[in-house]
Amino acid sequence: MNNPSYQPLLPVSRSRALLFCLLLTSFELLVYLGSDMVMPAMLQVTRDMHASSAHVPTALNAYLLGGIAFQWLIGPLSDRYGRRPLLLIGAAGFAAACLAAAACGEITVFNLLRFFQGIALGFIVVVSYPALQETFREQDAVRLMSLLANIALLSPLVGPLLGSLLLEWMSWRTMFAVLGGLGLLVGFGLWRGMPETLGVVRTDGSVLSFTPLHLKQNWANYRGLLADSTFVCGSLALGLLTLPLIAWIGLSPLLLIRNLGYSGLEYGLWQLPVFGGVIVGNLLLNRLALSRSLPALLRLSLAPMVCGLLFAGASAWLAGGLPALVAGLTVYAVGLGLGNATLYRLTLFSSELAKGSVAAMLGMLSTAMLGGGVAAMSLAEAGDSPARFTAAILISSLLALPPLWRLLRQPPPQQQAA
Structure with missing residues (x-):
């Protein structure tokens, strides 16, 4: 600073x-x-x-x-x-x-x-x-x-x-x-x-003016974004790929404290590897972003996300318990840290509209997926055992594949602009 x-x-x-x-x-x-x-x-x-x-x-x-x-x-x-x-x-x-x-x-x-x-x-x-x-x-x-x-x-x-x-x-x-x-x-x-x-008046001589409030135009922009299949697919994929992490935040108190009997301090310690994985992925993104395209980075991020979730799923069915679940989530979190900002950028620039409106609709769609996903997992009692939780996050990840495939088939933003 x-x-x-x-x-x-x-x-x-x-x-x-x-x-x-x-x-x-x-x-x-x-x-x-x-x-x-x-x-x-x-x-x-x-x-x-x-x-x-x-x-x-x-x-x-x-x-x-x-x-x-x-x-x-x-x-x-x-x-x-x-x-x-x-x-x-x-x-x-x-x-x-x-x-x-x-x-x-x-x-x-x-x-x-x-x-x-x-x-x-x-x-x-x-x-x-x-x-x-x-x-x-x-x-x-x-x-x-x-x-x-x-x-x-x-x-x-x-x-x-x-x-x-x-x-x-x-x-x-x-x-x-x-x-x-x-x-x-x-x-x-x-x-x-x-x-x-x-x-x-800024030091470069430019002036950012106040904009009149035209809600009809804003609504028209939002309707246009909802009709843009590439934008919608990117937003849905962003929410679904982030859902395992948000579900861990929302349901791990039930899983660890209520059902497995851990103390509050033990609960906190079990969070460290998962969110440490996100930071590792973010640091990898900072290094790799200089040499790889955004679609290449997104494809690269899918490897640890898929491997981590599959490991967690296999371990759950083989009675691997909480350590195996956390190990799988940690590997997944590395991929999420690598791919989250990449997917956000690709989705944000998939539309030519003003980025304020695009960012607002992107945030609303992806966060709605997170809230709805956690609510569905709660109704399915995914916090009752590591096996139930793993099954729930595997389903959410599978649902992310179709919109993600649709987004990756599009040319990079700079090619679209051309």
């Missing part, structure tokens, strides 16, 4: 621009921790509220649903009224929902509050990322986005373990209060340090 090459395009000091970047990173990490760190506490939440443990994945689904529910509106509103006020609203809403959850006593209200907390995910996707791109020069923005992606991976890696450790000396209510307090602190920092990226 102290590299002098990080120079802002806005007429603000470099220190303020980097402070904004740090605050943006803090907000993103806090929102992701709001999901991953809370998962170890969910069985305590259901017990305290005299609710069924089936609400453990339901709370995760509510969080994911909140993330996709208003992306279609948040993006156009930020174009009309500016990035800064919209992001401040997102930070304040997240903090308020966390503080309300700390005082909640009924599971239905709790799940509704999880939905409102998850809306902050939408602000990250369609407000935070564009604001960062508009603050810095292209090369610096790409480097900073890579840094943000690596920091985001820390949440699923350390979030469950951190949540388990915190539960040793604080209640889940206190945990939500802490999240809410940190949300207010980050929101105050953004209020003080975030510059507006629209309507100002």
Whole structure:
């Protein structure tokens, strides 16, 4: 962050621009921790509220649903009224929902509050990322986005373990209060340090203007994307290929703590190899992206994903138990880290529409697949045993093959443009 090459395009000091970047990173990490760190506490939440443990994945689904529910509106509103006020609203809403959850006593209200907390995910996707791109020069923005992606991976890696450790000396209510307090602190920092990226003359002489709000045109763009088979296939494949990891986040508390009797700390430790695999895959992507095309990278990523899931499946039927399942998921996670950003990029640039609309629809479709998949796995009681869980993620991966095959048959984006 102290590299002098990080120079802002806005007429603000470099220190303020980097402070904004740090605050943006803090907000993103806090929102992701709001999901991953809370998962170890969910069985305590259901017990305290005299609710069924089936609400453990339901709370995760509510969080994911909140993330996709208003992306279609948040993006156009930020174009009309500016990035800064919209992001401040997102930070304040997240903090308020966390503080309300700390005082909640009924599971239905709790799940509704999880939905409102998850809306902050939408602000990250369609407000935070564009604001960062508009603050810095292209090369610096790409480097900073890579840094943000690596920091985001820390949440699923350390979030469950951190949540388990915190539960040793604080209640889940206190945990939500802490999240809410940190949300207010980050929101105050953004209020003080975030510059507006629209309507100002930048150092290169350009001006990014405010855009009138035309919901009819936005809806027409979204309908066009839903009619684009390549885009839809890429979005569905992205959600289905990520589903085993999200299902692990949502159902592993039931599998490890309720059914296998592990402690909260042991539960957290079992997360480390899986999310460590994602980081390894991400580092491999950073090295290989310079020498390989995006379709080649995506095909390469399929090898560890398929091998890992097949190993987990074979081991489950041979009574391999939890260690074999985690070993298979770890190999799969390496492939996911290598292929996730690649598939996202291919899908994002499969359409010539403005990338804000494309990113919003891509996020809504892929996240809907994640939420629906976790809900289906919960109904199938996939968290009852390693064998059931493995069967569920194998089915989701098989469903990803047809749309993925359709996407890979398309020429690379640069050839389409030609």
